Amino acid sequence: MVHGFTGMILILTPHAELTAEMLIKEGEFGSYLTSGLFAIFAMLLAAGVSSDKIAQDLRNRSFILYFSRPISFVSYISAKIMGAFTVMAFFCIVPPLVIGSLIMATQTGPYYSGGFEVLFRTLLAGSVASFIFLPFGIFLSSITKSKAYAGIGSFMSFFVMTLIGELFSDLSYHWKLVNPVNILAYIFDWIYGFGLPEYVSHIYMIMVLIIMVFLPLFGATVNIKIKGVSM
Amino acid sequence: MEPVNDESIITASDLLVKYDRVIALDSFSVSLPQGIIGMLGPNGSGKSTFVKVAMGLKLPDRGTLKINNMIPWMNIDFLRDSIGYMPEYDCLIDELNAITFVSYFGRISGLTKEDSIMRSHTILDFVGIEEERYRKIASYSTGMRQRIKLAQALVHDPPILFLDEPTEGMDPEGREEMLDLVSKIGKSGKTIVICSHLLHEVEKVAEHIVIMNEGKVINSGSIEKVLAGEKETVQIRLNGDPKDIKSFMDYVLKHFSIINSKTSGGKLYLVIKGLESDREFFKIAKEHSLQIRAFRPHVRNLEDFFMMSFEGGE
Structure with missing residues (x-):
């Protein structure tokens, strides 16, 4: 539903070439990558994929075996992220690239260079979507042995952030940055060359990204370190 | 306590390790030679903390630890390549089968896929896991799980092994087999540190003993020296009237140092x-109308040495 329906519409609609607008700006049936459906899909997938990454090792206490080998805490977390990213990439990078390629294959115009550039930007956008929700999921996975708690906890946290962002955005536009759907949309805008919306502060955006990515990764590393030593 | 010497594989000097306010190792100094080393002590004596420091998982607050003249936390990757660790608690991935589990940790230790699988088969043969290796670990008995833990510690052929309670939860036959395995591994020239509180088991395989309490080494030495006992120490069994025994005991208490009496x-x-003088002792026993039924040099077991160490002897 996330990729197939919108993808079919984009492919079947007559077009001269693949453009960034086709993928991220509002079309007749909503935009493909920024309507919110893609972001919610990525959140849900990240919650599911990351939930058992560390929780399983905590549950069976196997992670001390990793640290009895030449593996640092950072390498361990990185490997877990990479494992989750590979699964995420299959659902968040490959389908947009396939759809983009099919749009190019069915285009009526003679120019392809712009389309290849959009494909490259799609690769970057897909990579961001595959990665951005994982650190928080991995962090929750490092504090509980339960896959269900970690998975549901991750998704509910994103969902609550979405609600808060939307509820308070009437007070100030800055609240929009609390909403993960908006964050992903702003990043996509930037990647596809449209820049950030005027009301989005660059500093706040960087702060939000740090909070979403680096803080959970740091927290997960500290958790694992404490648990690795205390076992 | 034996002095630190150059042939030691593991040397710790004045280690202090704290968990917040709790002191886990305090002025911990020890020198461990190659061979099978039994690290004995009650729960909370610091055995596991020592292993964590040796593996570079925990940094000491003071002092140094060297393994093959290298400091673990400064040569972490190299040293962990040379260490195999068998934890005390269950740490297996139930969803995998034994061959996948052991080869997985072989790969993590740096072996190629082919080498790791070949080596895993060899090690599983060695620890006595036959066709069961293709079954999920979830279906294994406690004894088999202990063997798998040992196999994963051995898969990358490390020269140093830390085995934490290797016979935990095993039946008597399984314990014997596990000790045999440890003994065989020891004969291959590896250094094996066994952390345990089961003295009679350690006594069977260990070549060197370290006794710990409250984060300190309270005694250590080679098993021959530990069990040799002391010169001029004898164990005697006497029969006689209880009144005579009492008066004899009064005399013995005044003139000899009693290690044990019942x-x-x-x-x-x-x-x-x-x-x-043996003759003098026989004479005194006769004067108290007691018959000496047994009289032989005292042979100590590890339990005696352990208890004596805790009482502050030697």
């Missing part, structure tokens, strides 16, 4: 130190 009705069991 009385039961008309029987007396004694381990005494400082006996210079």
Whole structure:
């Protein structure tokens, strides 16, 4: 539903070439990558994929075996992220690239260079979507042995952030940055060359990204370190 | 305590390790040679903390630890390549089968896929896991799980092994087999540190003993020296009237150092130190109308040494 329906519409609609607008700006049936459906899909997938990454090792206490080998805490977390990213990439990078390629294959115009550039930007956008929700999921996975708690906890946290962002955005536009759907949309805008919306502060955006990515990764590393030593 | 020497594989000097306010290792100094080393002590004595420091998982607050003249936390990757660790608690991935589990940790240790699988088969043969290796670990008995834990510690052929309670939860036959395995591994030239509180098991395989309490080494030495006992120490069994035994005990208490004594009705069991003349002792026993039924040099077991160490002897 996330990729197939919108993808079919984009492919079947007559077009001269693949453009960034086709993928991220509002079309007749909503935009493909920024309507919110893609972001919610990525959140849900990240919650599911990351939930058992560390929780399983905590549950069976196997992670001390990793640290009895030449593996640092950072390498361990990185490997877990990479494992989750590979699964995420299959659902968040490959389908947009396939759809983009099919749009190019069915285009009526003679120019392809712009389309290849959009494909490259799609690769970057897909990579961001595959990665951005994982650190928080991995962090929750490092504090509980339960896959269900970690998975549901991750998704509910994103969902609550979405609600808060939307509820308070009437007070100030800055609240929009609390909403993960908006964050992903702003990043996509930037990647596809449209820049950030005027009301989005660059500093706040960087702060939000740090909070979403680096803080959970740091927290997960500290958790694992404490648990690795205390076992 | 034996002095630190250059042939030591593991040397710790004045280690202090704290968990917040709790002191896990305090002025911990030890020198461990190659061979099978039994690290003995009650729960909370610091055995596991020592292993964590040796693996570079925990940094000491003071002091140094060297393994093959290298400091673990400064040569972490190299040293962990040379260490195999078998934890005390269950740490297996139930969803995998034994061959996948062991080869997985072989790969993590740096072996190629082919080498790791080949080596895993060899090690599983060695630890006595046959066709069961293709079954999920979830279906394994406690004894088999212990063997798998040992196999994963051995898969990358490390020269140093840390085995934390290797016979935990095993039946008597399984324990014997596990100790045999440890003994065989020891004969291959590896250094094996066994952390345990089961003295009689350690006594069977260990070549060197370290006794710990409250984060300190309270005694250590080679097993021969530990079990050799002391000169002029004898164990004696006497029979006689309880009244005579009492008066004899009064005399013995005044003139000898008693290591152990038991009385039961008309029987007396004694381990005494400082006996210079056997003839003199026989004469005194006769004067108290006691019959000496057994008289032999005292042979110590590890439990005696352990208890003596805790009481502050030697």
